[in-house]
Amino acid sequence: MQREKIAVRTIDRIAEGLIDVSKRLHAHPELGGEEHYAVTAVSAYLDEQGFTVREDLSENGRYPILKTALRADKGGTEQGQYDSNDISSQGRLLNNAYKMAFLGEYDALPGLGHGCGHNLIAMMSIGAAVGFSEAMPEVVTTFFGCPAEETVGGKVFMSEAGLFKPYDAALIIHPGGCNELGGTSLATHPLEVRFTGRSAHVASLVDRGINALDAAVVFYRKVMDIKNEFGSAAVIGAIFTEAGQAPNVIPDKATVRLTVRSHTVDHLEEVVLPRIRNAAAEAAAEIGAAVETEYYEPLFKEMKEDLTLRSIVGDTMKEFGFEPRLLPEDEADGSTDVGNVSHDIPTVQPTLNIGDGLEIHTPAFAAAAGSDEGYRRAVIGAKIMAVAAIRYYYEK
Numbered sequence: 001m002q003r004e005k006i007a008v009r010t011i012d013r014i015a016e017g018l019i020d021v022s023k024r025l026h027a028h029p030e031l032g033g034e035e036h037y038a039v040t041a042v043s044a045y046l047d048e049q050g051f052t053v054r055e056d057l058s059e060n061g062r063y064p065i066l067k068t069a070l071r072a073d074k075g076g077t078e079q080g081q082y083d084s085n086d087i088s089s090q091g092r093l094l095n096n097a098y099k100m101a102f103l104g105e106y107d108a109l110p111g112l113g114h115g116c117g118h119n120l121i122a123m124m125s126i127g128a129a130v131g132f133s134e135a136m137p138e139v140v141t142t143f144f145g146c147p148a149e150e151t152v153g154g155k156v157f158m159s160e161a162g163l164f165k166p167y168d169a170a171l172i173i174h175p176g177g178c179n180e181l182g183g184t185s186l187a188t189h190p191l192e193v194r195f196t197g198r199s200a201h202v203a204s205l206v207d208r209g210i211n212a213l214d215a216a217v218v219f220y221r222k223v224m225d226i227k228n229e230f231g232s233a234a235v236i237g238a239i240f241t242e243a244g245q246a247p248n249v250i251p252d253k254a255t256v257r258l259t260v261r262s263h264t265v266d267h268l269e270e271v272v273l274p275r276i277r278n279a280a281a282e283a284a285a286e287i288g289a290a291v292e293t294e295y296y297e298p299l300f301k302e303m304k305e306d307l308t309l310r311s312i313v314g315d316t317m318k319e320f321g322f323e324p325r326l327l328p329e330d331e332a333d334g335s336t337d338v339g340n341v342s343h344d345i346p347t348v349q350p351t352l353n354i355g356d357g358l359e360i361h362t363p364a365f366a367a368a369a370g371s372d373e374g375y376r377r378a379v380i381g382a383k384i385m386a387v388a389a390i391r392y393y394y395e396k
């Protein structure tokens, strides 16, 4: 209890500074991969709070999108040594200390600024990290600045780089229009299918060419059949991104982009995607075209929340006046890169109400994410995370 009080008091003490950082992010919205202002502001603040900050986790270009990722570590000194100079992904944490991760985001949306409220996500996780580390100095506390959540998903690459694996748990809160906990997110792996044929004049009597667009159309029909067959077990969307240049020329190239989603990564990779790739091969064969497929964005895994962590967070939210509705286990609307973290370590991502009925990705939400009420609730969100993390530590 004493430790929880220390965390809460610490967050109260720094609330003004937290709000200031968040306000500055809100006033300087940056798209995924371009979060340079955010990285500078967040780093400076955490450095002031005694964290060891490292900007740029791209590992010399191996993960280009992580140029605007950062990590800030503190604590863990009683049970071992944290080697802050070691940047290899395997050897970053060279001790047996308990390790707690708070995940921050800071990217914005084109034309909407902070319409997803990531300035509040950053603020809540920074506040939680500072409050938690003050109360739990023997635990390694890390704030991860995770870039490009709205686009390629920075956490996908941070997970691939092994950054989360050493940790005992990860917490993140997303602001929203209600208090929610549980549910899942869809696994998704965006696919591009490119058909190649042979151009010819459309009126030529000697050369009929090979119509790549015909192959794409045949493919599209097959995809719609697959979509009907799977029903609610998969989400499939497809558009033509290349379909010829002029109507009097047989198109030699046609490209279809698909988003393909399912409730689990296994079902997606082993059942749904092979059917789609087969359909592409069949369509190409029917027309005599060639085909190649490529995943143009990385695999987002489905969210697999830790049940202990979830129930602790739920109780803590309730205590702080944010009683969450528990979503059914299979309820999923979007996809998030937090899903990939949840396959590495126990993870939780509740939704915290910053304004009844607000929808994310709207101008109204961007306004709420920069409002006094939004900041007031985000301070409480930081406390919820810090206290829940302390309770999880003692539960384990």
Ligand SMILES: [Zn+2]
Binding pocket: 116, 150, 360, 361
């Ligand atoms: Zn969003």
Ligand SMILES: [Zn+2]
Binding pocket: 116, 117, 118, 149, 174
């Ligand atoms: Zn978001």
